Amino acid sequence: MSESRRPHGRLHVLLGAAPGVGKTVAMLEEGRRLRDLGSDVVVALLETHGRSATAAAVADLEVVERRSVTHRGVTLSELDVEAVLERRPEVALVDELAHTNAPGSEREKRHEDVALLLEAGIDVVTTVNIQHITSLNGVVEQITGVTQRETVPDAVLRDAHQVELVDVAPQTLQGRLSQGLVYPAERVDAALSNYFRLGNLTALRELALLWLADEVDSSLRSYREAHSISSTWQARERVVVAITGGPEGETLLRRGARIAARTAGVSCSPST
Template sequence: MPRGGLRVYLGAAPGVGKTFNMLAEGQRRASRGTDVVIGYMEDYGRLPTRRMADGLETIPRKTVTYRGMSFAEMDLDAVLARDPGLALVDELAHTDVPGCRNEKRWQDVEELLDAGIDVMTTVNIQHLESLNDVIERITGVRQRETIPDDVVRRADQIELVDMSAEALRRRMIDGNVYPPDKIEPALHSYFRSGNLTALRELAMLWAADRVDEALLRYRDSHGIHQPWAARERVLVALSGGPEGDTLVRRAKRIAARGAGGEFHAVHVEPQSGLDATPPEPLAHQRGLVEALGGTFHRVIGDDPAPAVLELARDLNATQIVVGATRRGRLKALFSHGVGEQIIHGSGDDIDVYVVTHAEAAYRKGR
């Protein structure tokens, strides 16, 4: 039996319209003949969301008793027995009440997928495990319910449900997110403009990473070696020479010109392991790369230029930064330096920036 497909509606915060969009797509699919059911849906009293569910079959929830209290959970067995073509399951990061078969709702969804049922679901960026501490620093609130990033990354489709901070705050004021008694406290705490803007940027960056992963998988499966740029990705080649700090800072500035840009640095070591580069300058440059938010790579190769180009294509880099040659004029007459070899080998798909520096200027005069 083929596994079902998973579509995730990802939002930066509650109230952006994830559930509404999921239901709207469910209605569209149902109108085209797909057998759609609502496995679990929370409308939080939002009338537009509730109305969007009209006409869709809803699987009744089951009641689970825990510590003398009753809770309504998704009836996983009933959804499996119903065996629809598509199940709508809200709040992927939800923790099931003890007594349910699974601890987390995403595990319930895995069972539905394994049974060949397509699933649409929703999750907010603050519930992703890798961002838990970052979200706490931004909002001051630690999320108790988290979900492994890989669960969401494995989705066949991820749709970012986007809304500006100002628009979401207006929705809040209009009473379209929380009940009246919760509006003012929320506006002055979690839903401050600065918080929402930061969460929105995080959601966009996380989604952009997912796009990059999909592009890489597609390129690999189709034998495509040319970079396809979803965003700017800069690779700086470091020899360990004194120009390294200049190159790293230039690469960072180039990457920062575009939204979501990132930069990497690479040092190529010979296969013999006998690297003539002094370790101290290289260690300093690695520290600078990481302090500026970049990623440092060491690769093995006796010929630096092909090694740099191979890594650039593996990373889907759009630009390479190299230093101007430190070789004297006499050597330059008889052979190409590493920078020139990289330029010749980069083709039409990678731009190469040659950065001048004090050491190169000194060598020109010799």
């Protein structure tokens, strides 16, 4: 462990469009990468949901035991914040940021637990799905017809040091589901017919990309203001059509123009 520690930890959020995209495995891989670079890393909380691949991915990482909470005769396990603080790692891996803690817990939400770790100077790598972001909750319900009761405030993600999208194509995610890699076999057909319909997954993926793009744009504006940068950068895509003078040239130019028209502000430059 390094001798110096930042006064406030940094939050790294792995964002997914839907369950099963690979956020938890990506979190564990990031933890292993940081450990191999010399950081002191622990798995503070891992949710495998019965997925063998996820359970296997923890492998040689140190795991902090959970605390047990009994509610109405049922024993539940939650993140043991005090145990993590006592262990004082440099990096803690905490799955499912939007989780609601068991009744009787000191704090209602897991993101409140994470805030304490950050305040103690511990970096946190965590996961969340797009449907759990408060501002998008209603939109996701309109898309999927499913009400998400566990949410995390947008401000928590905006204050993160890094938000990274864990992305897979909708068809790939459906394939994982069909293979039983996301839910047990008895739940697959219902999931594919409802929440995991191709149209839903495509819309959720687009929503995740748009939300993240908006956050990047906001960060860029803040950076420009902080550094008194008034001019803008040319960061647009350009369509280049290469023609030889043959009869197919006009068709290629029209095709290039259509591509440019679909992307606002993109220029189409013929090149001979």
